[in-house]
Amino acid sequence: MTEPSAPARPHAFLPPRATVREVGLRDGLQSIARTLPTAHKREWIRAAHAAGQREIEVGSFVPARLLPQLADTAELLAFAKTLPGLFASVLVPNLKGAERAIEGEADLLVVPLSASHAHSLANLRKTPDEVVAEVGRIRAARDAAGSRTLIEGGVGTAFGCTLQGPVAPEEVLRLMQALLDAGADRVSLADTVGYADPAMVRRLFERARAIAGERLWCGHFHDTRGLGLANVYAALEVGIARFDACLAGIGGCPHAPGASGNVDTEDLLFMLQSMGVATGVDLRQLLALRGRVAQWLDGETLQGTLWRAGFPKTFAQEEVAA
Numbered sequence: 001m002t003e004p005s006a007p008a009r010p011h012a013f014l015p016p017r018a019t020v021r022e023v024g025l026r027d028g029l030q031s032i033a034r035t036l037p038t039a040h041k042r043e044w045i046r047a048a049h050a051a052g053q054r055e056i057e058v059g060s061f062v063p064a065r066l067l068p069q070l071a072d073t074a075e076l077l078a079f080a081k082t083l084p085g086l087f088a089s090v091l092v093p094n095l096k097g098a099e100r101a102i103e104g105e106a107d108l109l110v111v112p113l114s115a116s117h118a119h120s121l122a123n124l125r126k127t128p129d130e131v132v133a134e135v136g137r138i139r140a141a142r143d144a145a146g147s148r149t150l151i152e153g154g155v156g157t158a159f160g161c162t163l164q165g166p167v168a169p170e171e172v173l174r175l176m177q178a179l180l181d182a183g184a185d186r187v188s189l190a191d192t193v194g195y196a197d198p199a200m201v202r203r204l205f206e207r208a209r210a211i212a213g214e215r216l217w218c219g220h221f222h223d224t225r226g227l228g229l230a231n232v233y234a235a236l237e238v239g240i241a242r243f244d245a246c247l248a249g250i251g252g253c254p255h256a257p258g259a260s261g262n263v264d265t266e267d268l269l270f271m272l273q274s275m276g277v278a279t280g281v282d283l284r285q286l287l288a289l290r291g292r293v294a295q296w297l298d299g300e301t302l303q304g305t306l307w308r309a310g311f312p313k314t315f316a317q318e319e320v321a322a
């Protein structure tokens with residue numbers, strides 16, 4: 001008996017390799033009240049690079065009075081630029097921040113946009129379309145400076161919002177297209193407050209990929225309700241091969257009460273490597289770094305199951321070239 005409606009696609013397509021972009025120094029530390037000394041942050045970046053991580057978001061060019069924890073971003077960017085092969089990104093809320101990122105020769109700057117209008121006004125004090133217009137100005141400034149810094153438009157609250165509730169997928173996709181039209185080189189989708197489930201992720205990322213193709217280049221998930229890794233897997237299946245994550249699962253959102261924790265870097269790398277998806281990271285070395293970061297952040301709530309349970313005997317660690 002034939003089933004003409006059976007899908008032709010393979011049941012599970014996984015990319016041969018994936019990149020975990022470390023955002024602990026930005027998304028993680030911005031939600032922690034204490035300020036980690038710059039020397040510790042440099043050590044974090046250095047050791048993450050030594051373990052094989054090649055994309056790190058080192059901070060955010062926001063006014064220091066708003067986020068004193070991230071006031072040393074320019075210095076960290078300069079340090080990151082000294083490490084061979086490291087692709088250093090920064091978050092910028094506006095043109096002013098973008099000018100600092102361009103001046104510091106960031107490889108990429110991420111402009112956050114909230115698809116939820118309520119979250120956008122609370123978090124960025126702009127409507128989403130005002131952020132799109134700002135991206136147009138950032139693109140003009142980048143081009144005028146002859147800079148090679150890439151511009152990523154990060155569409156946040158893409159799966160719902162603590163302030164507004166539902167966020168229509170059509171609005172998310174409209175804003176994503178608008179960001180590309182305004183000059184963003186890359187776009188990404190973020191579940192800022194941990195509302196997504198794997199079915200939603202699959203549906204939205206599939207539609208987004210049909211629009212943006214390879215320019216859709218990152219998924220950003222929070223593990224607020226335990227679905228972080230399942231959401232990553234759903235995005236992997238539609239061909240997304242880059243994910244934001246925080247060492248020790250730190251992070252949250254100042255406007256999303258209880259949105260504790262990005263996807264945990266070590267657990268995500270463990271999942272990818274277990275499935276044979278290459279990551280380029282020496283996981284044992286990274287766990288040693290996690291131990292140090294945990295000491296520096298003594299008293300903070302940390303996440304991560306690999307840290308607690310250790311490696312299973314059956315786990316074959318990825319061979320990573322030194």
Ligand code: ZN
Nearest residue numbers: 027192220252
């Ligand atoms: Zn986040």
